[in-house]
Amino acid sequence: MPAEGVRTVLDATAGTAVVLVTLGAFVALGLAVGRDTDAETYTTARDSQGPVTLGLSFLAAGMGAWILFAPPEVGAAVGLVGLLGYAVGAAAPVALFAVLGSRIRRAVPRGHSLGEFVRLRYGRGFAAVVSVVSVAYMGIYVAAELTAVAGVTGLVAGVDARLTVVAVAAATLAYTTWGGLRASLVTDRWQSGMIIALLAVGFVAVVSSVDDAGAALTGSGLLGVDRPGVEVAVTLVIAVTAANMFHQGYWQRVWAAADARALSRGAGLGIALTVPVIVVVGLFGVLAAGSGQGLDVSPVPFFALTSGLSTAVGGVVLVLGTALVASSVDTLETGLTSLVAGELASPRLATARLITVAVMVPAVVVAVQGHSVLRLLLVADLLCAAVVVPLLAGLWSRATAAGAVAGAAAGLAGALLPDLVATGSVVAALERATFPEAVSTLPPFAGALASSAVVTVVVSLLGGRRVEVADLHRPSRAV
Secondary structure, three states, X not given: OOOOOOOOOOOHHHHHHHHHHHHHHHHHHHHHOOOOOOHHHHHHOOOOXXXXXXXXXXXXXXXXXXXXXXXXXXXXXXXXXXXXXXXXXXXXXXXXXXXXXXXXXXXXXXXXXXXXXXXXXXXXXXXXXXXXXXXXXXXXXXXXXXHHHHHXXXXXXXXXXXXXXXXXHHHHHHHHHHHHHHHHHHHHHHHHHHHHHHHHHHHHHHXXXXXXXXXXXXXOOOOOOOHHHHHHHHXXXXXXXXXXXXXHHHHHHHHHEOOHXXXXXXXXXXXXXXXXXXXXXXXXXXXXXXXXXXXXXXXXXXXXXXXXXXXXXXXXXXXXXXXXXXXXXXXXXXXXHHHXXXXXXXXXXXXXXXXXXXHHHXXXXXXXXXXXXXXXXXXXXXXXXXXXXXXXXXXXXOOOHHHHHHHHHHHHHHHHHHHHHHHOOHHHHHHHHOOOOOOOOXXXXXXXXXXXXXXXXXXXXXXXXXXXXXXXXXXXXXX
């Protein structure tokens, strides 16, 4: 059902046809890559990718259908400062992958996943924690993506959410279970180009349809700097950066890069593309607020602006949403396969594929419920923020397994502590930590980071051990 203040642009039959044709093109493209029967190539595409493919892949992997909901909502509610925080938060992880990924790649040159580095550095206990958080985060992310694309097709064409969710899940699984990471990388190149081109078309169409768009932007009152905006910006930088450290799809690209230089240049291209895409999409929200179509009229400002446009623009939005969700979901699927394969005692490619399909089932079930996309992402982000400092502390020679485990536990407690103090109730603190109003707040994220950092450092120093990351250099267990 369309949200209040939004009308459909296409009828359901036409909308369904657009979605299925778009997905069919991606399936054909992915299948054309060929089937990978070698687990090594399937999960890593090791040392094979240049900077352009990596840069486009970083954009496609990170820019899911959620960007049509979350950044415009932040733009309309918080303004430009919060929006810039979102853009920096989306780009910062890519920079970290270039810097930290190169170090981890040198430490575990034959690795397949972040979990292998963590297992060598800390042992199986904390590695299990990281694997659980990674699977939980990627599972929630898939659910959020499928929820988002169901929202896109529902708002633009009134397409049944269940049909959209199942179609996207089935189509992306079809080519990722066939061609693995190589299929995802090939489709990423096309999807990223489509995202940039279609977004540009949509933005020009919307700006042209608004009377004096410049006055609407400046008159929105959302271009200034204020404390709430800065707090939201800082929160989003922490949240998005922390979460993406557990995105195995990104880590796959660390080992897929031809070399460290290709990884660095690819990351630079990814950042250069990601920041303007987030800002442009978020400006839809600022423009909606300035033209009287903000959150007080519709909870989805992007679609409030596009709903009055032509059917051709509606088709562009549908193809854009489908390309966005396919590009991120196929990366998550191959990432899950790689993570599972790396953790199995006697890994088999068929088993990893089946487990990945099994992980998709609950994501599909959650997606058809229609929860807030931003809320789903914030819950996943908070979970990752509680564990990210102990994880990255593995690059510090004094960090210990006990320190990492204690730090992760402290991070989870710290995420609840600010709201527990504020409300005096564990139940109320838990409710606030799940962001019932889908509003990002700084205290839980700051509490998670600060608590985990302090406890990780203190417990590690008390342990008195020193481990040089370079000592981890040895062939890792083959998948």
